[in-house]
Amino acid sequence: RAGQDISISISAVDDVRIQHIILQAKYALSENYQILKEWTNDDDDFSSNTAWSIPDDTQTTDESQIRVLLYDDQDNETIKETDCFSIYSNNMNSTISPLQAIYKEGNVLTYAISNTSDHAISNIDVGLCLGSYCDNIIRLSDNTGLSLQTSYEWSIPTNNQYVSQNLYLKMEIIDVRGNAKEVISNTFAIEANTELPAPFGQSISMYDEEFSFPVDALETHQSSNVIFLKLDSSNIAHAIVTDNYSYRTSSNTYVDNKYYVTYNQTTGTVSEKILLCDKNYEIIDFELIENVPYVILNKREIISRTYSWYTNHTMYSLNQYYYTYKNGSSFVSPINIINPTVPRVSKAIDKGTGVSEVTGNIKFIFANGYLWRLDLGDYIYRYSFSGGQIGAEERIRLAQKYDLECYDIKPTYDSNIIYFIDRSESKLAVFNTQNNAVSEFDLPFTIGSRSSYDYIADKTAIAAINGKVFIFGNGKVYTLQNNIITEIIDIAYTYGSDTVNYFENWSDVDSCNVLQGNGLIYLLIDLDDYYNSKPLAATYEILEFNPNTNQFSKKLIETSEGRFDRIYFSDVLYINNNKAIMLEYDQTIRMINFDTGELYYLGDPSLNNMGNTFLIEQNNTYYVIGNRNYRLCAASISLNYISTQAKQVDSLQFLKRNNELYITWILNGNPFNGLWDVSSNKTISSANKVNQFQKIFPQQENVNNFSNSYLAYGQINYSSDYLSFPGYGKMYALNSDLTISELILESNLQSRFVVNNFNPDLKAIFSDYNGKFHLIGEDPLSPTEIVMDTRLNDVELASYTDEL
Incomplete structure (x- = not known):
């Protein structure tokens, strides 16, 4: 095939010295042979592997030949010649282009393919691409040759997956002779279709900032999501959005920023974004108090490792928890609430x-001030080590030869x-x-x-x-x-x-x-x-x-x-x-x-x-x-800090009570102890587990226990001085200081749902796995049942004014 190398192997043996070797080639029987390479030799045998590079512009021929001429030191000539073989043209000029600069979700993407080549086309694959990632949108194949259309169509899904200003099409095209070419189109855009069915009307874009990746970037990825949304008393929507993107060039880049934005329904405007935190923090919960946003943060570390075929980004929690709130035009520096210091290792x-x-991969061991290499033959090898400095190799002869390796x-x-x-x-x-x-x-x-x-x-x-x-x-x-x-x-x-x-x-x-x-x-x-x-x-x-x-x-x-x-x-x-x-x-x-x-x-x-x-x-x-x-x-x-015993906590969340804001969590022993407590038939930490809270607004106060006894795991629901755990069917009455007064309900109504209350007469909502929701009102022992269709899966609940 034109543009490729033909591998040639020569092997010869004589009873006298082979002195001179000439390799020749030609494209047609009517042509004279041209010399590709010559060798001189000083032995009775000769072997070589070489290649003949076929130029890109070579025309198709079925009469190509290669021959080798060998001469010994007696001037005897031997000629070996191949049969005729074919060389195919690699001529292929192909393009792909979208027919519009901007498309909308739910519409049809139209694009044109053109091709000029010396052979019929057998395969076409087209991908819709962003950065280095592509999704196939068409695949055509016919070993006898495809008939190309003037244009092709693809229906754009309505799932926001392909919304971008930097999309392009990539086509791989192959002819019946095996010539292959990859071409890309100019960039184009797919915009979100913000129209929604009644009664909604129009969706709102809270964040729309696409990152432009470097041209040589690999493993490109970007995603943006609204992770929290709250509506205040003035009908202003407060949102936390994430902007996560990563790519690889000569090094790894990983960005995971969290921003705060608002939407004013009256004016129809979205505010300027405010950076809340970067990749070093994960947002655990979000709440508004007096229309001021508060968030709980978990400090973390992200390690990026590039392997031979992919890059992996792994998140490690540091068990350090903070909160922050908006003050003026920015958020205050994170305020620690749990584990100000934790054990850490320094950079090497x-x-x-x-x-x-x-x-x-022989093992080494450090002993007597030396690093010993554990492969024993005639010798054993060691290297002195002091203060991090590795000495030169020392070879010690053994009494006999061994064959031992570690x-x-x-x-x-x-x-x-x-x-x-x-x-x-x-x-x-x-x-x-x-x-x-x-x-x-x-x-x-x-x-x-x-x-x-x-x-x-x-x-x-x-x-x-x-x-x-x-x-x-x-x-x-x-x-x-x-x-x-x-x-x-x-x-x-x-x-x-x-x-x-x-x-x-x-x-x-x-x-x-x-x-x-x-x-x-x-x-x-x-x-x-x-x-x-x-x-x-x-x-x-x-x-x-x-x-x-x-x-x-x-x-x-x-x-x-x-x-x-x-x-x-x-x-x-x-x-x-x-x-x-x-x-x-x-x-x-x-x-x-x-x-x-x-x-x-x-x-x-x-x-x-x-x-x-x-x-x-x-x-x-x-x-x-x-x-x-x-x-x-x-x-x-x-x-560093290796003697520090960090608190082990779980299930952090905000609890809003009247005009006060609390953070609650589960303390898993203080300090943690994984030994067994025979009396409780649990680990010591499990036996000492407690639910805790700390007031942070209007002023920060000390940490308190809800009760000296462990209440339950998972999300807490608060309403009118009642505390419920929908995941465990438990409900408690509270004292004025937020501590537990008494357990007033314990049922087997375990739920997959945690429902925030919207009506002061409603204390809690539980659900079971039989399609029933149980609304707890003034009398906790007499819940109201709402029976739903048991065929429904993945049910979500929404509330507005007094409707559920």
Whole structure:
């Protein structure tokens, strides 16, 4: 095909030296051959792979040929010639263009396609595009050739999906000879159709600012939404809108701004936008008091990571909550109400790169001031490490040649001895850092390769303490005794009268890791799914193994992020006060407290794409070690406020009472404690959970409990000194200070809906799953039932004056 290369392979053998080779080609039988390339040679054989570049303007021919002339040192000539073959023209001039500059939703998009080529067209794909994203709107195919129309049509949906000023059409066109071309149109607009059916009439655009992406941007995305809307006493609509856009050029850009705007129905005008917050805050709730807007904010961190084919933006809550309100023409700086400080990790300080090249995914371990590379052959290699500086490679000859490598399974170190597992050989390797002696022992089970479905290496871990090494795998614990690896005990524990034995259910385990600290070995077990662990089902378990008694016990039942959800990390390091830091695969860091189960997101230290990372500590300084561009590198990190016990809260919302504004939430223990409370048959935090409130207007006051007892979870509904939880069918009478007076209703009318009241005679609205709504009036024990069609799904309720 014109415009492409023809790959040519030449191979020749002679009984004397092949001295000269000439490669020739021609387009037609009537032409003379032209030389493409020549070689000289000094051997009795010759081979080469080369290419013939066919120019774009080459006309179609069926008489192309290639030949090679070979001459030996006796001047003998050998000629090899191909049969005739075809070269097809790649001539294709195509365009696509919309027939209007502006279209409306619900109308028909018309566009024209033109094409001039030497061959019939077999395939046409047309996409409607914004930035780098396209949705296919037509696909035509005919292997014998398409008959093109003068214009094509596509009905524009009415769902706001394609409203933009920067749309374009992209067409991929292919002819019957396989020539392909991609062309794009000029930009055009699709406008929103704001007309609505009666009784509404016209919709209002509260925000319409489209971002213009750079021409080289990839993974473009923009969305705008009204997330809160309130109507004040003057019929002014107050709205919070989000403007979220992202794209990738040489770096990632992610913007998530929240704006405050108003709409005046009388004048028909939308106000100028006011920036409320950026991507570092999430808006939890919105309320008006004396026509002044207030919002609750959750501080967060957004980490963007670009992988080989996409960019991922992950949001992490920092458990820090604020409120702000409009004062004049802007919103005041966020005012903290919960957790002014939380544990954090500093940005990494790059300490430089080693001078020696390292390759592969071999594990390293830090021991006796050196980073040891654990692949043992004739030598073992190490690199000095001090203050973040990595020394040159040192090569230590071993007494004999070994073939031992450490992949996947984290090695361990104790009393000058390094222990690691060679997964391919299913061996335990023991290396003495003082005399360089090496020993190896067969494991009692086979690990195998990573290609196997149930990868045993992920479910194998080792730890060493007080001169003993322990191997956790195959549902059992093993140790090295008298140069024999001996079974000690099943991986099992007893909780109350129940026993959980993982040896009997090892296939349910995804992975296990170990951590040493406080004289114990912590075994971290990741499960396929919720498992019948005790006393609560979980996807993750943390067991304590006592190396003196060889017994397991379980203390932690729950973390501050819920029952043990899966935690993916590349390394974990014990620090102090029974805490550990976890380096996750996305290179963010968390901290876990093994005494309480507090699990904190510490932050992103910005490791600049280190690979094969692990954590070490030296002289009370923490380092991340990895490799970059095939060289070891190090970065130091600092842990801040790690002794702070952040409050764990949930379900924040505003509560408006007369001319007062409150913020309410659920406090999940103070501080959090994930141990088990036998008397209540709950975790200690669950047993101590309370509903709290804080007045913030007309002045900010202290935090109070609604009651010393936990009320319910979820959204709160307030009306006329009654507090209801529609999600749980509960209703309470209130005292003048907003504390609970008494429980006056507790039913099984659990609801999917939370309905804000619109009538002072109506205290609450509950709904059940049988298509009934229950209106609670003056007598809470005698609700009014509204029966709806049980075939209705996803019901929404709206109210206006006295109508529902």
